Amino acid sequence: MSASQPVPAAARLFLSGNEAVARAVWEAGTRVAAAYPGTPSTEILEVLAKYPDLYTEWSVNEKVALEVALGASMVGARAFCAMKHVGLNVASDALMTMTVTGTEGGLVIAVADDVGMSSSQNEQDSRYWGRFAHLPVLEPADSQEAYAMTRAAFALSERFRTPVILRLTTRICHVKGVVVAGEREAVEPGGFTKDPRRWVMVPGNAKPRLPLMFEREAAVRAEAENSPLNFRVDGSDRRIGFVTSGPAFMHVREAFPDAPVFKLGLSCPPPIESLREFAATVDSLLVVEETEPLLETELKAAGIACHGKDVLPRTGELAPDALHLGVARLRGEVVAEPEHVVPQQVFPRPPTMCVACPHLGVYYTLSQMRNVMIAGDIGCYTLGAGHPWNALDSCISMGASMGTALGMDKGRGKVDANKKVVAVIGDSTFMHMGMQGLLDITWNRGNVTVLLLDNRAVGMTGGQDNPGSGRDLHGEETTRVDFAKLCEALGVKKERIRVLDPYQLPVLFKALREETKIEEPSVIITDRPCVLIDHYVPTKPYLVKEDRCTGCGNCVDVGCPAIHVIRRDKEVKASGKEVDLSFVRIDTSACTGCGLCVQPCAPEAIIHAEPVQPLQPMQFVRK
Ligand code: SF4
Numbered sequence: 001m002s003a004s005q006p007v008p009a010a011a012r013l014f015l016s017g018n019e020a021v022a023r024a025v026w027e028a029g030t031r032v033a034a035a036y037p038g039t040p041s042t043e044i045l046e047v048l049a050k051y052p053d054l055y056t057e058w059s060v061n062e063k064v065a066l067e068v069a070l071g072a073s074m075v076g077a078r079a080f081c082a083m084k085h086v087g088l089n090v091a092s093d094a095l096m097t098m099t100v101t102g103t104e105g106g107l108v109i110a111v112a113d114d115v116g117m118s119s120s121q122n123e124q125d126s127r128y129w130g131r132f133a134h135l136p137v138l139e140p141a142d143s144q145e146a147y148a149m150t151r152a153a154f155a156l157s158e159r160f161r162t163p164v165i166l167r168l169t170t171r172i173c174h175v176k177g178v179v180v181a182g183e184r185e186a187v188e189p190g191g192f193t194k195d196p197r198r199w200v201m202v203p204g205n206a207k208p209r210l211p212l213m214f215e216r217e218a219a220v221r222a223e224a225e226n227s228p229l230n231f232r233v234d235g236s237d238r239r240i241g242f243v244t245s246g247p248a249f250m251h252v253r254e255a256f257p258d259a260p261v262f263k264l265g266l267s268c269p270p271p272i273e274s275l276r277e278f279a280a281t282v283d284s285l286l287v288v289e290e291t292e293p294l295l296e297t298e299l300k301a302a303g304i305a306c307h308g309k310d311v312l313p314r315t316g317e318l319a320p321d322a323l324h325l326g327v328a329r330l331r332g333e334v335v336a337e338p339e340h341v342v343p344q345q346v347f348p349r350p351p352t353m354c355v356a357c358p359h360l361g362v363y364y365t366l367s368q369m370r371n372v373m374i375a376g377d378i379g380c381y382t383l384g385a386g387h388p389w390n391a392l393d394s395c396i397s398m399g400a401s402m403g404t405a406l407g408m409d410k411g412r413g414k415v416d417a418n419k420k421v422v423a424v425i426g427d428s429t430f431m432h433m434g435m436q437g438l439l440d441i442t443w444n445r446g447n448v449t450v451l452l453l454d455n456r457a458v459g460m461t462g463g464q465d466n467p468g469s470g471r472d473l474h475g476e477e478t479t480r481v482d483f484a485k486l487c488e489a490l491g492v493k494k495e496r497i498r499v500l501d502p503y504q505l506p507v508l509f510k511a512l513r514e515e516t517k518i519e520e521p522s523v524i525i526t527d528r529p530c531v532l533i534d535h536y537v538p539t540k541p542y543l544v545k546e547d548r549c550t551g552c553g554n555c556v557d558v559g560c561p562a563i564h565v566i567r568r569d570k571e572v573k574a575s576g577k578e579v580d581l582s583f584v585r586i587d588t589s590a591c592t593g594c595g596l597c598v599q600p601c602a603p604e605a606i607i608h609a610e611p612v613q614p615l616q617p618m619q620f621v622r623k
């Protein structure tokens with residue numbers, strides 16, 4: 001990815017919400033933009049990195065990204081950072097102080113909530129952070145609004161000298177629409193003004209600023225009462241009036257086109273008096289908000305009677321079906337409650353890893369181990385919890401495998417005394433939040449073996465670079481972390497750190513067995529790139545010689561999606577035991593020749609698809 005790509009001229013563009021935000025950030029004259037990749041927000045920075053005349057970076061985590069943005073704002077530059085909802089938890093330490101310092105150059109924080117949990121460990125409503133941190137929250141409903149509100153957020157930020165949260169949801173991020181775009185503004189940073197009482201947040205300096213924060217909040221609240229971002233849509237059917245924000249507005253308009261609607265764009269702080277006036281014009285008020293009853297609670301606290309989560313779902317998107325049901329409940333109509341079963345329109349297929357993924361061998365090996373407790377982490381490694389490996393006992397949050405494993409080690413009783421404790425984490429996750437956990441393990445003399453799966457990419461979000469890949473957001477070469485040295489610096493003895501090839505199963509198994517026997521911290525680093533990154537080079541594919549295949553299924557347990565079971569059978573052993581057999585075929589168009597499945601195949605039924613070559617390690621080329 002490189003900067004200075006041709007920029008589409010101001011025009012009607014067909015953009016996703018993420019692309020629209022990126023366009024607006026660029027047009028706003030932003031000088032610095034930082035993010036950590038996380039679905040559904042990832043594309044904002046990927047797209048922004050293609051625009052010229054601004055600095056963009058992947059940061060190692062969301063807190064650092066926000067700090068980078070604040071630094072730029074301090075010198076008077078317009079700054080932006082993006083993250084998914086769970087990322088704002090990570091960044092919140094910085095957020096809760098910068099709400100006290102305020103900002104100089106406009107600072108906008110895009111937070112993408114995964115409403116409906118398409119790829120996250122939890123569902124969480126980032127609008128709470130606006131209330132918690134006393135910050136304005138803007139909520140677009142489509143791509144055009146994502147564009148317009150991003151521009152408005154910079155103006156609001158500079159007017160009130162405050163960070164502004166742009167709350168997106170998965171639907172906004174990924175759905176495309178027409179956007180009327182403009183041109184880039186020339187915005188010159190105002191420069192840094194030394195002012196320790198403002199920027200050095202020791203208690204003596206922070207205390208006098210707290211009243212300023214509340215004054216600012218009151219001023220933004222007054223702004224919200226009159227903001228054109230908050231408006232009413234009149235309707236002829238006044239039995240129910242809706243209060244809504246974000247994409248839920250679209251669902252309300254679709255489901256009840258004749259109903260009056262109060263649409264919130266600047267939703268925090270809410271324009272309570274305008275909403276009170278609106279409530280007086282309808283028979284009853286229904287608050288439609290994804291996901292928490294936040295505004296509903298605030299309206300009730302202000303003495304405005306309303307309905308909300310008493311008739312609407314607490315989780316997921318509020319699509320027209322859910323709204324129709326909710327309104328029927330509100331009207332006291334008898335409704336058939338929906339069955340809580342997700343209709344299967346396609347053949348159910350569990351999420352799985354990619355063909356030849358270097359993690360396959362790790363999880364196959366772990367699945368063969370007995371008496372082990374395995375703490376997993378966020379990312380592709382999470383898939384190791386699924387079939388056929390079933391090789392994870394926990395997965396909590398980014399970087400949590402280390403602390404969880406240490407807790408398992410320190411907290412176990414006699415019943416688990418003989419078990420080994422293993423933590424599994426990826427390279428990017430390790431740098432994001434895992435390093436501190438490893439330091440805690442070494443410092444507190446934990447007995448944990450850490451598997452650090454270095455695939456040189458943030459695999460789950462699409463193969464983005466990180467400090468372990470040696471390339472930056474633009475694909476340019478930069479410093480590459482030496483994980484072995486890093487682990488040593490964190491307190492792991494040099495002889496307890498091994499770097500090995502995850503495609504070599506016997507080597508991996510032996511290393512795991514040896515390291516888990518030794519009662520001190522150890523790290524096994526597996527060093528093979530993600531198969532989806534652009535410099536992975538496949539070798540000759542394999543096929544199954546069907547007359548040699550005994551149907552043992554050992555290769556199926558590796559979990560490679562290129563291996564297909566073509567026939568099942570049963571065999572009765574001499575002992576009388578019945579055994580399931582799975583006869584297989586390899587999809588040679590998908591097979592990359594990694595050689596993993598060859599290793600557990602006892603009858604040597606898996607051979608090269610072309611004239612046999614000696615099994616050689618996979619090749620990869622570094623730029
Ligand atoms: S060699 Fe086996 S494990 Fe590797 S890609 Fe081919 S089928 Fe998959």
Ligand code: SF4
Pocket residue numbers: 544548549550551552553554555556582583584600601602603604605606
């Ligand atoms: S491991 Fe070998 S023998 Fe067993 S099912 Fe696979 S190809 Fe057939």
